[in-house]
Amino acid sequence: MIIYATSAELQEWIGEATLPPKAASFLRSASLMVRTETMTAVYATDPEGMPTDPKVSAAFRDATCAQVAAWDGMGIDPSSAGVPSAAPVRSKKLGSGGVEYDTSVNSSVTAFQAKKEAANNLCAESWMILQQAGLMPGGVQRG
Template sequence: MRRIYATAEQLVAWTGRTAPCDVELLLARASQDIDAALLTALYATDEAGFPTDAAVQQALVDATCAQVEYWLAIGSDGITSAEQWDSVSIGPVSLSGHSNVPPTPVVVNGVEIAPRALRILLGAGLLPGEVLTC
């Protein structure tokens, strides 16, 4: 069973905007990315793998919403991104970007995490994770 950490209603409350038509798909993809980022995080879970601590639950809701919010801001569907450059030249190299492009995501455990989602996970003490060996 896939874990989805946030609902459409929570995303609407987070962004203050109407949910996009593919909200369930975006929330599922964002939840998968959050799971991947937390690959080495330690926290108590129930049998289905959902966190049992209320603070961790809220952090995962908020991080999932922040991930979707970022994708909506950059025109992404969680798989591909919209064009990030106004113009590009090959030789001599010249790039021109948008003045209001959101910050670049950070790669955590091989997945791009939105800057706000990363701050939420760091603030909750879920990153960086540790691997314990016995």
């Protein structure tokens, strides 16, 4: 499997000292999504399938990092299709026990659907990076 960005490149992209949990898994998932979305794009590759043009390679890297940053910022794990298995805990009690789950708008069906969509589709920034590099449908062909 081709992975378009390294952990170091992701760390530089997000500008933070620590990487998101599961960064390697997120980079793999984002690379797969970027590759799928650019399946019909025409560009030169090396024998492993990596783009050889530095501008195209940078677009793949940047789109991959932007996708991981979006998932991390929205609290989405693409391996779970973006849907948490349970509502988040709103409050806890120590004496006499008790846990209360958050069923507000953040845990609503609409929020779950939005997270599912975000887990399964390129974020706007990734799409624009690829589109401006001429790798998305309707992109500019040079040469």
